[in-house]
Amino acid sequence: MTLTIERLGHRGDGIAHGDGGAPVFVPLTLPGEVVDGEVEGDRMPAPRIVTPSADRVKAPCRHYKACGGCALQHASDGFVEQWKAGLVTSALAAHGIEAPVLGVATSPAQSRRRAVLSGRRTKKGALVGFHARASDTIVEVPDCQLALPEIAALLPMLEKLTQTGASRRGELSLTVTWSGAGPDISVTGGRELDGPFRIELAGFAEQHGLARLSWDGETVVERHPPAQSFDGIETVPPPGAFLQATRHGEASLLASLRDAVGGAKKIADLFAGCGTFSLPLAKTAEVHAVESGADMLKALDTAWRRGAGLKRVTTEARDLFRRPLLRSELAGYDAIVIDPPRAGAEAQSEEIAASSVPVIGAVSCNPVTFARDAAVLIAGGYRLEWLRVVDQFRWSTHVELAARFVR
Template sequence: MAEFTIERLGHHGDGIAEGPLYAPLTLPGEVVSGAVEGDRLADIRIVMPSETRVRPPCRHFKSCGGCQLQHASDDFVAEWKTEVVTRALAAQGLKADMRPILTSPPQSRRRATLSARRTKKGAMAGFHARASDVIVEVAECQLLHPDLLAALPVAEALARVGASRRGELSVTATLSEGGLDVAVEGGLEPDGPLLIGLAQEAERHDLARLSWNGEVMATRRAPVQRFGIAEVTPPPGAFLQATESGEQTLLAAVRQAVGEAGRIVDLFAGCGTFSLPLAETSEVHAVEGSAEMTKALDHGWRHVSGLRKVTVEARDLFRRPLMPDELQKFDAAVIDPPRAGAEAQIEQLCTSGVEKIAYVSCNPVTFARDANRLDAAGYALHWVQVVDQFRWSSHIELVAGFTLTSA
């Protein structure tokens, strides 16, 4: 066994020694021993621990792949995540006022995707082990909201009635005002007996809604999500911010970025996470690629009083971004693209004349790339709010505020 010094953390939370050699569950400054297997270290032992190393709060941490950074102090993780964003911006020649990171509390995740499989003795459900398809059963979880833990026996029951012996179910469970909203992918094609079995499990576990391979099997209560004062019933498996506190933090930063704008365009609007709360003071045009999501958003707006006008448009913003002549009637834009960023839409925003932009991102690298393009077009990047709603993971989210300073 050779010894190595960990120099830094990579974007996925693994320690990196000279080589580069990747060493999971290690921290910068630590001296470790291990066997080199390709570009990774195996059989790692900590020879000299970092001062930022702490005892993981969850007893499943070493085996479960749901968290990557429970062995690091909260202060270290906060500083590291902020530094990741700072470095991404610096690589594009940019800097900004980095506001103190805001982190969601433990046991606050309201949405999780579990893996479940039939076994000879019944079924098992949990999270995958690190870099493995092995399912680790978790008797407790420091990440999930206590009410979401009820999804574990649900996933097991659904695997018993509807999974093949060779396949694996992906079970997305979401807390809603109506109860657990469960969407399953990878199950057997439903026949008569399976349909009956699924209905029985929905009843037995008091589910609000159960969807199977994209089709709703049972709706016992509407799985309502509240965005501001509006109530929305998202389509099965629709995107939702992982924690309520994280959502409110992102929303507060978006509100500050758009200021008192009278007309706002919300790009990649989802089911209305930002559109509907912003409509309390502004007219909003919400654009989203999924027609089901825009329908849910529109329904939520039409069934509540006290909001200003909201219009919706189902449109693929990667292939058909809004053009400058469509954007110029808005005072501010909110853009919340997926991890790939939004190059096509950013190009059009650059010449739109929209005065304020709130950019919400889950990928510092593609955000920095798009920020560079906005900067070149005369948009000043004033501040960045990093949000850690995926606690103990390497995942980073942020909101950035831009204003147009030159034509």
């Protein structure tokens, strides 16, 4: 069947219409391309490109067709930027909201400081990499174009760790973070951590120069504190804690928040994590950091106490989904910074909408829930003044943004 790709879906597949107008999903294609192939159900799994788009480029990674880590390496950077900005504006338009997009900040290749890899034992040793598209097959990626070269260089060591720690049929999840002290590795899904195995892992960490090795949430050994720098403020996150994927992306989001809430003297930072934004903002403002994870708040507080020249930072462990800060508790703040997970923060947005806080700096990793929450704020009297798109998950369908709301 010959089809013409009309647009990309939110997962990056091309969408065409087949017999009877039913949608057909075609991977690794671009709008305007004519493709030919067999249709299986609602998919054309192996299309032949008859007429390529002017935006089609050669994928920079030789693993691209097999690996599921990237979805858009066949598209030009300019196309990807416009497409991701369009995901944001379309999500807002569904709620009748318009706002200027001030630009798209795209992180460079080989800049991811954190990667979640899969590991599985084999008859000959072990296999470590990313899953193939729509499959549980693991694809080796020795020259990955996403991760820092320092992380890519760890693959042989991770294979040895998988041989040591994986069960016969199980699969390890290996979260690898590059820190100022070297590799910080957190593993889940492996063997039970008994005494002899703990000693074996500690020796492994020493042999391979790991800063920290954690197993199913428990720190086995910390040879050196695996510090991360948040705008020059040294912080040691707990094992496997959330971090912005690239330093470039983190800096872009922080710069946007400073543009959004600059001049504020008292800020509430909601979903504060380990202090990615709280600590840098404390250079000019008092900050109250709210986060559900007590271990992350402990890391934040320790970093603040060791930091120099920072204004007062207070912390509060609180589940903002079940117990959002009430409008009465928000009184007296000059600004709010909010960076919820993908589910957004609908309940918290309702309380903010009823508050008198004059300005909000918002970060989001999901345009759909951001648009939903933005509609709540706008109904409460705020105006979405501007937003910036931040693409630190290069070549993926993932998109982040920062925005400024004013009352």
